[in-house]
Amino acid sequence: MVASCIANLPSLSSSELPTSHRSAHEYHNFARPIVELPYTDWQFAAPDNSDLTDRLERGQVLCFPQLAFTLSEQEQALLGPELVGPKRKNISFNIDRDRINGVADPTNEAAVRALLKRYYQHTRNLVETLLPENRGKLLEPVNSLRVHEISQWQGKSSWRKDDIRLHVDAFPSRPIHGQRIIRVFHNINPHGTLRVWRVGEPFERLAERLLPRIKPYSSLSSSLQAALKITKSKRSHYDHLILGLHDAMKADTDYQANGQQWQLDFHPGTTWMAFSDQTPHAAMSGQYMLEQTFLLDVASQKNSELSPLRVLERLTGRALL
Numbered sequence: 010m011v012a013s014c015i016a017n018l019p020s021l022s023s024s025e026l027p028t029s030h031r032s033a034h035e036y037h038n039f040a041r042p043i044v045e046l047p048y049t050d051w052q053f054a055a056p057d058n059s060d061l062t063d064r065l066e067r068g069q070v071l072c073f074p075q076l077a078f079t080l081s082e083q084e085q086a087l088l089g090p091e092l093v094g095p096k097r098k099n100i101s102f103n104i105d106r107d108r109i110n111g112v113a114d115p116t117n118e119a120a121v122r123a124l125l126k127r128y129y130q131h132t133r134n135l136v137e138t139l140l141p142e143n144r145g146k147l148l149e150p151v152n153s154l155r156v157h158e159i160s161q162w163q164g165k166s167s168w169r170k171d172d173i174r175l176h177v178d179a180f181p182s183r184p185i186h187g188q189r190i191i192r193v194f195h196n197i198n199p200h201g202t203l204r205v206w207r208v209g210e211p212f213e214r215l216a217e218r219l220l221p222r223i224k225p226y227s228s229l230s231s232s233l234q235a236a237l238k239i240t241k242s243k244r245s246h247y248d249h250l251i252l253g254l255h256d257a258m259k260a261d262t263d264y265q266a267n268g269q270q271w272q273l274d275f276h277p278g279t280t281w282m283a284f285s286d287q288t289p290h291a292a293m294s295g296q297y298m299l300e301q302t303f304l305l306d307v308a309s310q311k312n313s314e315l316s317p318l319r320v321l322e323r324l325t326g327r328a329l330l
C-alpha cells in the first residue's frame with residue numbers, strides 16, 4: 010500500500026464555515042488542509058494550468074508521499090543523536106555562506122555538508138517548479154538536519170520554543186519585514202517512524218481572533234532592541250504582529266486542545282512543504298528529518314493578497330512596513 014499523508018481529516022460541518030465575506034475566498038478549498046501529489050522523481054514538470062501555487066499560497070500543505078530523498082549507506086550510518094553537538098537542537102547549514110554549525114565531530118562535517126547541499130539543490134528545484142513566479146528569487150537558503158526525538162528535545166524547552174504547540178513561524182531576533190517563509194521537509198527516519206504533525210485553521214480566521222490580544226507596537230522599543238543587538242535589524246510592525254500571533258497561539262491552551270485542527274502523518278520517504286509563516290503547524294513526534302527554508306518577497310507571489318503581511322494590513326487597516 011502506498012503511504013498517505015492523511016491521518017484523520019473530518020469534513021467540516023456547516024457551522025464551522027466562515028461567515029465573513031472577507032475570509033471566504035481564503036477558506037475556499039480548505040476543507041482539506043493538505044494536497045497529496047503522486048510524483049516519484051524530483052525532476053517532474055508541474056502540470057499546465059496547475060493550481061498548486063494557489064493552494065500553497067492559500068496555506069495548504071503539499072505532500073509527496075513517494076518523493077524520496079535517498080541517503081547513501083555512509084550517510085545513513087551517520088544518523089544518531091550524537092551527530093549533533095551537545096545542547097544543540099539541530100545541525101544547520103547556511104548555503105550562501107557555505108557555513109555549517111552543530112556537527113559534534115569535525116571529521117563528519119564534510120559528509121553532512123555534502124548531504125545538506127544535495128538536499129538544498131533538490132528542494133530549490135522543487136520550489137521553483139511549484140512556484141514559477143519565484144524562479145531565481147529564493148532568498149537566504151538555510152537548511153537543517155534534525156536528529157533528536159521530538160518529545161525528548163521539547164521537554165527541555167520553554168513554552169515559546171515548544172513546537173509541539175500549534176504556531177506560525179516567526180523569527181524573534183531576525184525581523185524579515187513581511188517576507189514569506191517556505192519550508193520543505195523530508196522524513197529520513199531509517200526505522201519506519203512517522204513524523205506526526207497537527208495543522209490548524211486558515212491564517213486569516215486565526216489572525217482575526219487573536220489580533221486583539223497582541224500588545225500595541227512600539228517603534229521606539231523596536232529601535233532600542235535593534236540598538237542593543239537583541240534583534241538583527243529593527244522589528245517592523247509586521248514582525249511585531251506575526252511574533253505576537255506565534256506567542257498568542259502557543260500561550261492559548263484552550264486553542265491548542267480544542268481549536269480546529271487535523272493530524273497529518275508523514276512516513277519515512279515523504280516530502281512535504283508549506284508556508285510555515287501562514288499554516289499553523291505543530292510537530293508532535295518523530296526523529297530524523299531534513300528541513301529547507303527559503304524566504305520569498307511578497308511582491309513575487311502569485312496571490313500576494315493572501316500573504317500574512319497583506320492579511321494583517323487588511324485586518325488592522327494600516328500599512329505594517
Ligand SMILES: [Fe+2]
Pocket residue numbers: 172176177178285290
Ligand atoms: Fe514551526
